[in-house]
Amino acid sequence: MPTTITPEQATAMVREALSAIAPDADLDGLAPDDDLRGAVELDSLDFLSFVEKLSQRSGRRIEEDDYEELRSLSSCVAFLSHR
Amino acid sequence: MPSLGADMDAGTISEWLVKPGDTVSRGDVIAVVDTDKAAVEVESFDSGVVDELLVGPGERVPVGTVLATISTAAEQASEYPPPTPTGPPAPQQPAPPESPPPSPEPAAPPRRPPEPPPAARTVPVASPLVRKRAAEAGIDLASVHGTGPGGVVTREDVERLVSPRATGRVRASPYARRIAGELGVDLSRVTGTGSGGAIRALDVHAVTERAGTVEAARAEEGGGTAPREATGEERGETRQEGLRRATADLMARSKREVPHYYLSTTIDLSRAMTWLRERNREVPVEERLVPAALLLKASALAVRRVPQLNGFWCGDHFEPAPAVHLGVAISLRGGGLMAPALRDADGLDVPELMKRLRDLVARVRAGRTRSSEMTDSTITVTNLGDQGVETVFGVIYPPQVALVGFGRVVERPWAVGGLLGVRPVVTATLSADHRATDGYTGARFLGTLDRLLQAPEVL
Structure with a gap:
């Protein structure tokens, strides 16, 4: 079972995943509630890669039904760190 | 230099992945070419042995320039078995006529064979008449792309080669000849990328498409003497600007034509x-x-x-x-x-x-x-x-x-x-x-x- 993920760890995971997919994206300029798909220009394939990376890192399978929870940086953190 | 899209007119060799003496197969990646849009891995059009690399890394050359020569197996027929199918695509039949009256969903037309039949490369089983005609015209049958059943060279294939349009014995697929004739492209100025340097339809398109007009294509094909459009590099364009321009040219052409x-x-x-x-x-x-x-x-x-x-x-x-x-x-x-x-x-x-x-x-x-x-x-x-x-x-x-x-x-x-x-x-x-x-x-x-x-x- 995955260990508990702190909000800091979750933030790092999300940033890492995003910068791997969109190396040029300005993640520092990303507001916590910005829509990730729009702000980082993720298409459906990118988003799947994002989900894949988060699943691997967090050790938790993210279902398609959970995609809504991955809308923004802050909602991702809440989703990953809330067990 | 292959045309890597209808919007490309020149490219720069950024890297060779083969050297003279290497054996390559059709489809092997042999070089990386930098276009205005991207780095593209260029695959070999043919199987054989690399003879010579004619364009060095960093050199920018127009589409159609010969980059390297490859001795194909056909040229070394005595030493090597015939290659696996590498022929240019067989000429296709014209589009089936559309039936104007509304009809129920027509049955799917028969699928074309996925792979074109291999060109008759070594000893084409041509009829005596065809062989005679080829001999008279001084044409090596092994160099003729047969369009008959199973790639057999037909009389028409030979006649096309000896027709007045094909002076200088340019090797080209019948289809390439046809479109070259229609577009007014002189085949002797087209660099063939097919088997043994035969010109394929693609090559003719490459010549006309990158320039947009036949006149410009001719001028460019005329070599260094004719004025040539400045390359992206010469204009100091970034990759992104080059990409924008390439897209702009192609889309403008589409909407125009x-x-x-x-x-x-x-x-x-x-x-x-x-x-x-x-x-x-x-x-x-x-x-x-x-x-x-x-x-x-x-x-x-x-x-x-x-x-x-x-x-x-x-x-x-x-x-x-x-x-x-x-x-x-x-x-x-x-x-x-x-x-x-x-x-x-x-x-x-x-x-x-x-x-x-x-x-x-x-x-x-x-x-x-x-x-x-x-x-x-x-x-x-x-x-x-x-x-x-x-x-x-x-x-x-x-x-x-x-x-x-x-x-x-x-x-x-x-x-x-x-x-x-x-x-x-x-x-x-x-x-x-x-x-x-x-x-x-x-x-x-x-x-x-x-x-x-x-x-x-x-x-």
């Missing part, structure tokens, strides 16, 4: 989305499918059933393509658009197509595309759904004759059997070349697409 007609239909995706969701729940995250994969597969199958939309407009007629190579419009990070091909998309099952799609997008964005992917598309699909728009009416990539557009999958009220429900739907559009087809054919394509998407499990 291609009389587009547009059709649109809304397709109920409830079955497709349910099927996807259930399937995705059962597989590992990395094997998940996205709706785009289903839409692409359905498009490939639909165009196979409506082959009048799959191919190229060549001067004054439509030339159907023997395979479905689905161009996929991919937006690049930081701007720009490329539409490389998912080759033989109609024959891939959906998970395989999804895998190839991910691989293709990743490589295109990383600037590692293969030459065959940049030249081969027979129809293109654009999917702007991720950007949130519901409908896209695209611009055709010449010389293709159709472009399919998908918008976003949205939930909408939908009436079925007198009842209203909420269903996921997508707006599918078709932009097609009215010179090649009429709206009736386009409508048949969208209807077929809709039907296919109602049975996602068999896609």
